[in-house]
Amino acid sequence: GENVEQHPSTLSVQEGDSAVIKCTYSDSASNYFPWYKQELGKRPQLIIDIRSNVGEKKDQRIAVTLNKTAKHFSLHITETQPEDSAVYFCAADSNYQLIWGAGTKLIIKP
Amino acid sequence: EAGVTQSPTHLIKTRGQQATLRCSPISGHTSVYWYQQALGLGLQFLLWYDEGEERNRGNFPPRFSGRQFPNYSSELNVNALELEDSALYLCASSFVQSNTEAFFGQGTRLTVV
Numbered sequence: 001g002e003n004v005e006q007h008p009s010t011l012s013v014q015e016g017d018s019a020v021i022k023c024t025y026s027d028s029a030s031n032y033f034p035w036y037k038q039e040l041g042k043r044p045q046l047i048i049d050i051r052s053n054v055g056e057k058k059d060q061r062i063a064v065t066l067n068k069t070a071k072h073f074s075l076h077i078t079e080t081q082p083e084d085s086a087v088y089f090c091a092a093d094s095n096y097q098l099i100w101g102a103g104t105k106l107i108i109k110p
Numbered sequence: 111e112a113g114v115t116q117s118p119t120h121l122i123k124t125r126g127q128q129a130t131l132r133c134s135p136i137s138g139h140t141s142v143y144w145y146q147q148a149l150g151l152g153l154q155f156l157l158w159y160d161e162g163e164e165r166n167r168g169n170f171p172p173r174f175s176g177r178q179f180p181n182y183s184s185e186l187n188v189n190a191l192e193l194e195d196s197a198l199y200l201c202a203s204s205f206v207q208s209n210t211e212a213f214f215g216q217g218t219r220l221t222v223v
Contacts, residue, residue: 032209043200043214044153051209089153093209097143097166102152 002027002094006101014109019080021104023090024072032093033066033073038103039086047088048075080108112136114203116215123191123222131186131218135203141165142184143204143212144176148197156199159184160206191222 003026013019025033034049050057050064050073057064061080066073073092077084085108091098115134123129135142144156155168159178167174173189182203188195198219202212 034211043216045214046211049211095166096141096160096206097155097158098212100153100155 002030002092002099004090004092004099004101006090006104008104009102010105010107012107012109013080015080015082017080019077019084019106021075021088021090021106022072023074023092023101024070025092025094025099026071027092027094027099028071030071030092030094032098033064034091034098035064035075036089036091037086038089044089077106080106082108082110084108114201114213114215116199116201116218118218119216120219121221123220125191125193125222127191129188129191129195129220131188131199131201131220132183133186133201133203133215134183135201136213139203139205139213140182141204141206142178142182143202144184144186145200145202146170146197147200147217148194153200157186188220193222196220196222 006023031052036044037047038044048062048064050066061078063076087103087105089103090101117132141160143158145153158166162178176186178184198217200217202214204212
């Protein structure tokens with residue numbers, strides 16, 4: 001079946017530094033790549049998404065890049081803040097479903 | 111507009127019993143997805159319903175089943191509960207096209223004792 005791999009599983013960064021989370025996908029037909037953030041005890045919520053007709057998308061401190069040739073996409077968070085601490089999930093669409101990465105626990109150190 | 115709602119919020123069952131979890135999607139969404147999330151880990155895909163039909167199921171035993179009603183709400187049934195079924199069960203709804211945002215409910219915390 002289709003697969004999405006996400007790395008790292010845990011990422012610890014100093015407050016103010018940048019964080020990068022990477023995902024690779026297997027379905028070459030995938031066209032939609034969302035990123036979700038799940039804070040402790042809360043539901044996952046969409047923070048940014050990208051479609052295959054663009055290579056990069058930014059929203060304030062968050063950016064996502066997509067390389068369709070290599071079948072990988074990445075989430076970049078700059079100037080990290082304590083409220084960025086959460087689990088982040090990437091996903092790729094395949095046959096009308098989202099295939100999810102295993103998640104990255106982002107820890108922001110004060 | 112109301113978001114995705116799930117009930118109950120918490121559920122405690124004894125091993126061997128059956129559990130029924132419910133999900134109401136956002137108005138206009140026809141697809142409902144169920145996920146199991148154990149110990150704050152990854153989202154394990156359980157079931158996908160659209161227009162009343164089961165479209166796909168994940169790698170779970172047949173004692174995990176469900177259905178979708180004409181109003182697009184959905185039930186997840188877990189029979190013969192085992193201790194390892196203890197987890198947060200999340201449902202999400204979306205339009206049938208996969209390139210749109212999926213909205214999650216707050217989840218049902220199932221504890222099997």
